Amino acid sequence: MLVLWICCMRKRVNSESNPRVRGGERLEDRRLLAFGAPACNLITDPITPAEGVAFDQSFTIGQAEPVKRRRLPRISLFQNEQELPDRFTIEATVKSSIDPITSGCTRLRQRGLKTNGLIIFDYENDRNFKFAGFDARRNLWLIGAKLRNRFYVHERLREVMPVNESFELKLNVEGTKVALVANGSLKVSHSYMAFDRTNPIGVGALIPRPTEFNNIGVTEYFPLTKTTSDSFRTVQGMTEVIDVLANDLIAYDVDATLSLPETEFSFGQASIVNNQLQFQSHENQFGDQQITYNVVDQFGRTVPGEVTFTISSQFPIQYEWNEDAYANLNLLQGTHDNLFTGQTSLHRLTGLELLDIGVPPEEFSMSTSVVPHPDNPRANAGGYLVFDYVDTKNYKYAGILGGKKTAVIAEIRNGRYVPLKSKFIGKPDNYEYNLKLLIHKNQVRLLINDTHYLSRQFTDEISTGNLGLKGHRRGSIFRALMLDDIHQPDVRINNYHKVPVHEDVLLNDLFLLPEGASITTASATHGSIKVVDNELIYRSAPHHWGPTIVEYEIKYQNGATAQKTLPVSPGVNFPVSAQLTPFGYLESDVLMNDYGFKIQGKEFYQENQYPLPFGGSETITNFNMLFLNETLPEEFDILLQSTDLNESNFAHEPVIFDYHDQLNYKFVGLTRVAGSSGSSTVIESLINSTMYPDSTTWAIGEVVNGEERILKHARRNLNLHNSLNMRLRIRDNRVSVFANGSRITSYEFPEALRYGAVGAYSPYADRAYHTLSILHAEELVEPGNYNQQLAGEMWHVSENVIEVQPASEGMSVYMLPDTFVGPKQLISHITSLSNTPDEFANGYIVFDYVDKDNFKVAGIQIGPQSIVIGDVVDGKYQTLRARNYILTVGQDVKLRLVLENSIATLTVDDQEELQYQFEDVEILTSFGYATQKSPAYFRGNPRS
Structure with missing residues (x-):
């Protein structure tokens, strides 16, 4: 008990009366303090000025x-x-x-x-x-x-x-x-x-x-400038100006001045121009040049910075494989020699060699041909173009695997062969493979004979390594090698300015005309272009829509001229419903697609050849795009309607959406249609065979840089009943698929789907789909309410050619601007625009025109009585005289009309003649053209 009491007493000791020794304090300090020494004033307030x-x-x-x-x-x-x-x-x-x-x-x-x-x-x-x-x-x-x-x-x-x-x-x-x-x-x-x-x-x-x-x-506070390491690529003999301060962290109220400790370097000269770094590279050297600069502010503070210039050889470079070519080649493996056949020099390689040109630019192309040996013109061992070479165990290459007649893109990674992409090419007629390799940062594209295409996108940039050639161990034969820049503009649909069809569009709002400059000339592949008061006015061609190029020339104040281009893409309004229509017999200097779309009776077609990104072109016969003149909303629906007795033809006709170019788009569609599969029970099998007799397989996918990726599969039992209504509900970046009212599947993409074009794809000559519509969300199809500005007759007048796309009802008339007096004859050629069975040309020559409801006609029409002379009185047409004549779809019909007093004589193809005498004393000799319910061409030659 005594011990417990003593312990308790110790815990209640007051720390103020018996403080412990503080940190750093010695026991003798307490003793000195007890004997009157000065106190240590350790616990006190900070000492600050007043x-x-x-x-x-x-x-x-x-x-x-x-x-x-x-x-x-x-x-x-x-x-x-x-x-x-x-x-x-x-x-x-x-x-x-x-x-x-x-x-x-x-x-x-x-x-x-x-x-x-x-x-x-x-x-x-x-x-x-x-x-x-x-x-x-x-x-x-x-x-x-x-x-x-x-x-x-x-x-x-x-x-x-x-x-x-x-x-x-x-x-x-x-x-x-x-x-x-x-x-x-x-x-x-x-x-x-x-x-x-x-x-x-x-x-x-x-x-x-x-x-x-x-x-x-x-x-x-003026923050000290923080510099970042910059890198820049240039070529031999070029002068580049780079704003190195743009990437440095400089406060808005700090006056930063650029200075150089030295100006002479191994690969060029540096100087300061307008507070920017100017570097002029030598013409005969390439490599990496590091330049150190200083950033000095108004307080005299100096911060160093660095910029590295990678100097490449000047392109284009061509290797003709003469004796001097060996000086620019570095053989690493195998052997190489040159073969001379007549005036052509070939290069034979059995291993790996590098081109002594340094690091190439970010974008470039390599072109050559892999040919058979001159002594054996039927044996081609293939060959490869090497790029992004680091060492013998790490490089990439693309070319032809001759024994398998296959194009490949592959990589040697840490000494191991890694195949990346391959495509069977087959043996060309001349046993030669023309290769064109295009490098664009991290993307590689290989064109073979301009007919086959192979691409691959890497994670990292692939233009930082060396270039070379790789041959088969038995010897690859190369023709001349060309290294060049990529001379191909970006062909993505979003880079084209959307304009309306069949309207005069002022293009000056789409580009900036330099002050004092004037537009001298302009031309367009499709459509008409004119210059009025220094303004470009463009009107699309009667049947063309989609991407095209307008070219114009400007003249500066100093007299210099420059050629400019403006990409435009005519299209129709949203919403739209379009019916598939064949090309027919339209006159066009440019090859158009086999099929187009008809909207409000007007037909629109796109070019058959589309450029590929960074080189080449591709036939797009199987693609039919529906082009708009505005960007789609965030929420919209796509409806594709198909009809066919053979329901398997619905497969492989997907909807194309978010289309940017031929190598970048997304698709949704059927991949397989078969009979409905049986079930585990008799009742379920009976229900499937009765209510859902068709087993369908669906796919959602995308094509990225030419590589097809299937993102999602789905299987559904449906009752197609010889027809398919496929509706895609686009909601920002999500697509939901419905077929004949049944939900199929959905998928969410990482980006919005409203910026690309919409269309359909079919590998068949006879399409199963017939109508494509782009609608507001959850909207029913009402074609009559869409693009009403295109309804009604529409005449397109060009040099010696007049084309009409008529209204669905009534007769449309176009009167020639000149007026004739006295006896008159008119010679005209009429051609139908479409090759569908119900669209022969109804074409007439108009004369004695009083007003739109009173005039006379002579021409051809559909039916057994093909040659007619008639009149229109108070808006009602009546046939006065007719005769049978055999008409051929798409074939020109020559009409010759002679008026003399009250007698009208019509001659067809200089063979058949039809004559009628009117009761009028004298017939008015103002001529024109008319058509009814059919599009037609008129090429006239009036003469007295």
Whole structure:
């Protein structure tokens, strides 16, 4: 019991009456204090000056804020009434240890003299503030906050701090980011979620210590420029100007000036032009040139930076395989030699060789031909073009695997063969393979004989390695090798300006005409273009839509001229419903697609050849696109309607959407139609065979850079009943597929689907689909309400040719502008526009025209009585005389009309003649053309 009482008494000892020895304090210090020695004033407030300077104005530094307990932080706030800017610096000079003389702590050990110092900001009260500073005893740099009376250290840096070290502290504040700099060196930095600049700032200590502060002030903060390493590619003999400061971090109020320590380098010369770096490379050298520059601000602070120029050989470069070619070749494996056949020089290679041209540009092409040996013209061993060569165990190549007649793209990775892409080509007629390799950053494309295409997209850029050739071990024979730039504009549909069809469009709004320049000439492959008062006015061709190029020439004030191009894409309005129609017998200098679409009785077709990205072109007979003159909304529906007695023909006719070019689009469609499969029970099998007799397989996919990817499969039992209504519901980046009212599947793409074109694909000569519609979301099809501006008769007049696309009802008339008096004859040729059975040409020559409801006609019409002479009275047509004549679809019919007094004589193809005498004393000899319910061409030659 006595022992327990003694223990309890010890726990209740008052620490103030018997304090323990503090850190760094010796026991003899207490003894000296007891015998009258001076006291060590260790626990006290920081020592601060009475005033400081803020933005060139003095302010008072207050006394330490009162606290409830002795061990709490001591903080002296600035009594500064100036508003703090978004960027400022709090400065103070602080010592890492207390002064032992003034504090009376002369007998403390060195560690006991170490102290701490803080810069206080965003001070609300003694329970909520932010701080940045140091704790010398712990060798720590700190940034933190006291929140709801709890300390949080956000960033810390441990660093040895000697005794009696003087720190010039600068707390740089920029927005909510703070950075603590000591003696010009960044220690710690942190970004706070919030920073209230209306709250006071100050200095202090974490625990009571006589920390000495001097030179306290607040100044404007001008961040030090931070440079980033730049890289740039150029070619031999070129002068490039690069704005290296554009990528450097420079504050808006810092005046940065560029300077060069040296200007002469191994691969060229550098200079400063308008505060930009200009580099002129030598004409006969290539490689990497590193240039160091300095950024100097208005305060004289200098920050170094670096930029690396990769200098490539000047393209084009052609290897003719003469004796001088070996000087630019580096044979790594096998053998090589040249073969001379007449005037042609060939190159035979059995291994691997590099071209001594350095690193190529980011975009380039390699062209050559792999041919059989002259002594054996039927044996072609193939050959490859090497790119992105690093070493003998790491490089890529593309070419022909001769034994298998296959085009390949492959890689040697860490010494191992990795096949990437292959395609069977077969043996050409002349046993030669014309190869064209196109490199564009991380994409490679291989064209073989301009008929086959192979592509691959890599993760990293592939234009940073060397180039070369790779031959078969038995010998590959190469013709001349050409290295050149890619001379092919981007052909994505989004790069074409969308314009309406059959309207005069002012193109000046689509390009910037230089001041003082004038447009001299203009031309268009499809449509008409004219220059009126220095304005380009374009009208699409009668039956063309989709991408085309307008070319024009401008003349500058100094007399110089320049050729310009403008890509345009005529289209119709959204929403739209279009019926499939064959091309027929349209006259066109450019090969058009076999099928097009008919809208409001008007037919539109696209070109049959479309350019491929970065070179070549491709036949698009199987594609039928529906082009619009505006961007689609975020939500819309696509409806494809098909009819066929053989339901298997519905397969492989997908909807094409988000179409950008021939190598980048998305698709949804049927891949297989079969009889409905049986089920586990008799009842289910009976239901399937009765209600859902067709088993269908669906696919959602995309083509990216020519590579087809199937993203999702689905199987559904449907009742097609010889017809298919496929509806795609596009909702931003999500597509949902429905067929005959049944939901099939859905898929979500990473990007929006509204920016590309919409169309359909079919590999068959006879399409199963017949109608394609692009509608508002959940809308029913109402073709009569769409594109009404195209309804009605529409005449297209060009040189010696007049074309009509008539209204669905009534007779449309076009009167020739000249008027004749006296006897008159008119010779005209009429041609039908379509080869469908019900669209022969109804074409007439109009004469004795009074008004639109009263005139006379002579011409041909559909039916047994093909040659007619008639009149229209009060809008009603009546046949006056007719005769049978055999008409051939699409064949010209020559009409010759002679008027003499009241007698009209019509001669057809200089064979059949029809004559009629009118009761009129004299017939008016104003001529024109008319048609009824059929499109037709008129080529006339009026003469007296």
